[in-house]
Amino acid sequence: MSTTIPVIVRVLASSVSVAGKAGKIVRDVMSKGELGIVEKGKDDYQTEADRSAQRCIIESLSAQYPKVNIIGEEDNPDTEGDISSEWLAVDADKEILSIECPSFLKSVKEEDIVIWVDPLDGTSEYTQGFLEHVTVLIGISVNEKPVAGVIHQPYFKTLIDGEKKLGRTIWGLQEVGVGGFTAAPPPDSLVITTTRSHSNPIVEKALQVMNASQILRVGGAGYKVLQLLEGVASIYVFASPGCKKWDTCAPEAVLNAAGGKLTDILGNYYKYGASEGKPNKTGVLAAVNGELHNYALTRIPQELKDKLASNK
Numbered sequence: 001m002s003t004t005i006p007v008i009v010r011v012l013a014s015s016v017s018v019a020g021k022a023g024k025i026v027r028d029v030m031s032k033g034e035l036g037i038v039e040k041g042k043d044d045y046q047t048e049a050d051r052s053a054q055r056c057i058i059e060s061l062s063a064q065y066p067k068v069n070i071i072g073e074e075d076n077p078d079t080e081g082d083i084s085s086e087w088l089a090v091d092a093d094k095e096i097l098s099i100e101c102p103s104f105l106k107s108v109k110e111e112d113i114v115i116w117v118d119p120l121d122g123t124s125e126y127t128q129g130f131l132e133h134v135t136v137l138i139g140i141s142v143n144e145k146p147v148a149g150v151i152h153q154p155y156f157k158t159l160i161d162g163e164k165k166l167g168r169t170i171w172g173l174q175e176v177g178v179g180g181f182t183a184a185p186p187p188d189s190l191v192i193t194t195t196r197s198h199s200n201p202i203v204e205k206a207l208q209v210m211n212a213s214q215i216l217r218v219g220g221a222g223y224k225v226l227q228l229l230e231g232v233a234s235i236y237v238f239a240s241p242g243c244k245k246w247d248t249c250a251p252e253a254v255l256n257a258a259g260g261k262l263t264d265i266l267g268n269y270y271k272y273g274a275s276e277g278k279p280n281k282t283g284v285l286a287a288v289n290g291e292l293h294n295y296a297l298t299r300i301p302q303e304l305k306d307k308l309a310s311n312k
């Protein structure tokens with residue numbers, strides 16, 4: 001591979017490839033039927049698919065980019081023994097490699113990059129059979145900001161020449177744009193997307209004040225941002241801690257690249273440096289554009305914002 005291609009573009013191209021591989025692992029674990037569920041905490045589970053997909057992503061990327069700081073959700077993916085070489089992805093997506101790198105990212109070095117990996121976003125939904133909500137998230141940050149990201153959907157169905165194909169990979173790069181799907185404008189009426197498995201009274205209060213025509217309750221931060229990108233919903237509101245940096249890094253990067261905005265419930269951006277705290281303590285507020293984001297921000301009562309801020 002030519003070393004004249006800037007490292008950020010190579011890392012994104014490798015991430016697109018490895019996300020597809022991780023998605024296959026996610027499907028294989030489900031079709032074998034032994035999920036190996038471990039309860040990490042309240043409403044917080046891990047399966048064999050989370051563990052194996054994380055190993056695939058981290059070992060593949062760190063073999064190619066040893067100086068990049070890669071942080072994954074799962075603490076104890078089975079670290080014993082070598083992983084199957086079948087799982088090691090060393091290829092890079094050709095389409096991404098041909099992208100013209102934005103000038104501000106051309107001189108980024110491996111050691112400037114922090115990658116946040118969520119090997120399986122929407123684990124609750126995965127275990128309950130809501131498979132289309134499941135995504136694999138790889139978020140790439142530089143100087144604490146998410147600059148590129150991959151959202152892979154292992155169970156997305158397409159028909160190619162009459163043949164069913166499973167899985168699609170959406171990517172975004174700041175100042176370049178997005179790919180892997182067809183973007184659509186937001187719905188005419190206000191449609192909000194939110195959690196289906198982690199609600200509480202404050203989450204509900206923040207939804208009530210939005211004056212929405214419809215509230216969609218789906219799993220995963222990745223899937224909800226896809227709904228924004230595809231014109232299914234206009235705003236994503238989650239007024240609660242629970243999401244972590246690996247949940248929002250890739251979705252935020254892709255949404256930004258498409259002209260959207262993701263912050264906490266107070267309107268502040270999260271930082272994605274390696275030394276940042278992992279929890280997104282002050283919730284998630286995302287929208288397809290700045291105007292809708294601002295609408296939602298102004299509707300959330302100060303009292304509710306103060307309550308979330310006291311979690312900090």
Ligand SMILES: Nc1ncnc2c1ncn2[C@@H]1O[C@H](COP(=O)(O)O)[C@@H](O)[C@H]1OP(=O)(O)O
Pocket residue numbers: 042043044045073118120121122123124194195196197198199218219220221238241242243244247
């Ligand atoms: N209370 C929580 N405990 C653990 N994970 C959470 C919690 N709330 C949110 N998450 C993570 O954020 C994602 C988006 O939240 P939600 O689906 O509730 O909107 C979840 O799929 C889950 O990621 P993961 O499935 O990777 O563990």
Ligand SMILES: [Mg+2]
Pocket residue numbers: 044045046073123
């Ligand atoms: Mg989890």
Ligand SMILES: [Mg+2]
Pocket residue numbers: 118120121122221246247
């Ligand atoms: Mg997640």
Ligand SMILES: [Mg+2]
Pocket residue numbers: 050073118119120121122123
């Ligand atoms: Mg996860």
